[in-house]
Amino acid sequence: MSEGQSHAHPNYWAVWVYLLVLTVVELGVAFLPWSKQVLLLTLLAMAIWKALLVALFFMHLKWEGNRMRIFAIAPLPLTVIIVLAVLTEYVW
Amino acid sequence: MSWILPPSASTFASDIDFLYYVILWITGIAFVIVEVGLVVFIVKYRARPGRKAEYIQGSTKAEVIWTAIPAVTVVVIGLMSGGVWNDVKGRNSVPAGAIPYGVHAQQFEWQISYRGPDGQLGTGDDFTVRNQLHIPVNQPVVMRLTAEDVIHSLFIPAFRVKQDAMPGMTIDVWFEATQVGEFEIACAELCGIGHTTMGATVTVHTADDYQRWLADRVAAADR
């Protein structure tokens, strides 16, 4: 965080506008007559992008040291493992 | 205190038993090495006055050896197991032409359905017998395993057969009996108060006997 202090504050309002615009786009996309898979992928990508914005700017991960970032991302592979493994029940 | 598996009576039982004895030997040897080693060290390096332990931090060579040997051993066991597993339970392992039976587990009994005269399972002329499975010898059979209420587990020790019956799923379990006689079926998954009593029998007939038994049953169902 020491870096964040020495510089001016990031422009939080810009992030806010970015998030709102993405939400509006999401709402628009969700009701488009696209195929289900395309919709799913687009919406998920946008949701993850928004989540990243929150984590990087509002939670300041962008300015944290690597040790803190490791703590933040360590559980994420585990969330994927369980879901993918159980979904193989339907795929094979 | 015996380590011998009970007599087996199905085609793949010998494969499973062989794998069991292989693992028994490998683990037995590892067991003896470690336990004997421990006892030897205990005796040989017990504290004696005026002696100081040797200052040893480790040995990369030794550690590589005792990492590599177990790794190779377990991978070999894994590969051997994988083959047998595929033959017994793989998605496409059920032999073509296996005689189908419906096995429906419920608290606390096994409902076993047989094909009627039309030769199809799941049609109106099927008949159902409680807690009794009759099959012909030397002929692959397949159980269409379903459950009514909770999870049960079809366990036929003599055939080395076990499979959970999962509510909402139909699971095929196949085997081929190699001996004529009566064997026991048990439930291996805790299924409620009557779990212990959820036994049944499987009777293996010769081909002719089986046809005769089937005919009797069909006749009885007609009446």
Place this chain on the structure above:
Amino acid sequence: MAHPAMMHPPARREIGADVYNEKLGIWIFLGSEVMFFTALIGAYIIVRFGSPEFWALPNQILNVPVTAINTFLLICSSVTMVKAFASIQDGDQKKLQLYMVATVIIGAAFVGVQAYEYTTLVHEGFLPSGYAAGSHLAELAARGELPASVSVYGSSFYTMTGFHGFHVSMGVVCMVFVTWKAFKGKYTKEDHRGVEVIGLYWHFVDLVWIILFTIVYLV
């Protein structure tokens, strides 16, 4: 420094995560929260994948406009939260109080809107166990305009959003406490750990909602 006990010189330590304990602690705790929501969201994905016929299309049962407003509210509260934090970093007590109050109000509004959403849904006949017998939605289902049953849909919808709402409510309660301390002038330019810790939790809850909103309401 507010607390006299803090006037002692810091003890020498091996370098750890290079942040103070409370911040490290909340990040670690958030790791367990990630796994908790993994169980709930994972169950949703698994059940939905296995039984897609129980799901209605977006906006058929759930009211997307209302929850879109709720999403808007939560994003707003996140930005006021982070502005509160930025204010106290500059030592501005007045703006800290202002933004904290705004965050509390918007957070409470989110819970209020969710309560409204739940009561409306229950009123229409959408329950955790599926359709309520004889309700409006059950009639629609009988006419074939909705899935014949939405039992698991209701189960996972209410459990997931309910536990998210519970986390928001807990956050609001904690933030009331932080705001109260802010008004008592406990946070300074040098020591504003409480504001940062509650902020991290609050943004995490926002982040979870962003994921939930997409997969529950839009997909």
Place this chain on the structure above:
Amino acid sequence: MATTALPLEKTTHATHEMSFVRKYIFSTDHKIIGIQFLLMSFVFLLFGGLMAMMMRWQLGFPDQPLPAGQLLPETMAPGGFLLPEFYNSLVTMHGTIMVFFAIMPLLVGVFGNFLIPLKIGAPDMAFPRLNMASFWIALTAGILIMAGFFVEGGAAGAGWTSYAPLSASPEWTGVVGGQQLWLVSLAVVGLASILGATNYITTVVNLRAPGMTWFRLPLSIWALFVTAILVLLAIPILSGAAIMLFFDQTIGTHFFDPTDGGQPLMWQHLFWYFGHPEVYILILPAMGFVSDIIANASRKPVFGYHSMVYALISIAFLGWIVWGHHMFMSGMNPTLGMAFMMSTMIIAVPSAIKVFNWMGTMWRGNIMFHVPMLHSVAFVSMFVIGGLSGVFMASPPVDIYFHDTYFIVAHLHYVLFGGSLFAIFGAVTFWYPKMFGKLMNPLLGKIHFWLTFVFYNLTFFPMHNLGVGGHMRRIYDPSQYEFLQPLAPLNTFITVSALLLFAAQIPFAVNFIMSWFNGEEAGENPWNDNGLEWIVPSPAPHGNFAEVPIVYRGPYEFSSPLVEEDFLPQTRKLDSDTEPAAASAAE
């Protein structure tokens, strides 16, 4: 940022007088909380043991009434004969209590609390009040789960794995409130564990004394740290699953109800995704304690310290991708089963590394056989049996026969009792002086050890043979089946040994209580150990260290050629040592 310039902890060196309640009941001192956990878990260990005795009686002497069984109410054991539903409750509660309220708090709650700050040179935990909260929450959960026996319908009866749909409805188990209390209790104890884990991880990361670098941490602390990470990430999965099951029981949701789109298999996936890391939670700390004790008793550095650490980490990591080996017979995708088989097989490798490194530590040592060492050697030899018997179940075809038989019961008890519990007895004896300032009586300790060791093996080893005979687990009356009748004498034999094993714990209880009052004064460092906890008085004072200790070396410098004695404490400055470069975050 300015906040990093803050002091890392408030001063805990306050020596002002505290009331008895603040000092011993609602204490924030990590040592007192550790002792509170110790007493709580011993009580639950006793409860769990009594339940096991009742089950064993039923299996060994099915046609005789339980001694003093008439004292139990009609709904449990009319005339002293256990009812099947009560037997199911015993099976369930024995497993749950032993796992969540005996072994887990003993390993993590007691020693995590007691050892971490002392061994890393911190005055207390990072969050002392949170620490106190986690004890009281855990105790509440324990009371909740025991309350199951006193509500209508009895205690939970669906096994400690609580497989849905059996556990999802009173219709199937006949248990009404007990099943719900069980779930609530697990969610509550889960909260306590998560708070504790958060505390441990923060403490180990942030509060290490200067010079206590990662690779100077004792293996016990490494093990507790890795365990805390597992607790932190695994327990919430159980909480989530328990909440879903609770809703299935109470508000009519359908997560695990197949007739309404739910999936019973999902419970098993979620449960074991938590459950397998949990299995390692129950053994990793034990491995850590044993490493410390074996090095101390052999007067030798731990053989291959770095590979011991990496083995711990890889066991913990692999623990996340093997959960499906509990589900080979569940109807899970067989191809997925193959993947789980391979990952399970691989986990044997780090386990083997640990065993051989323990033996390497003893090799060319000068081994003292104090009581902790006896327990540690027993741990190694029993863990080997438990680990090797695991290979049978890891092979899916062999598991077809052994799944849900007594073979698995033998296996898990070899790891949990022969492994964890022996390590716990060893660790309690080893750190007892630091807890209470007294030594435990070595003669009583040896009597307890040998009786336990003998009867333990006589109890659990024959269970392998029951499994080979096909004896199912969790059955109430094996005489129902013809193929199990030849095993009846073996069952009776096991029951007799189990009763003697239970009785063999009396010397330990006597020793524990007697030594507290009039044991031999221990002094600072009774075992001539190197760890930081041994430089403070026994019992360790409030605030632990009078001044921040400075660490110059790793914890296992026994028989170092640099000094005359056969031990070299971590804080002793030799002429060749330089001050550690590390400093407080403030600099």
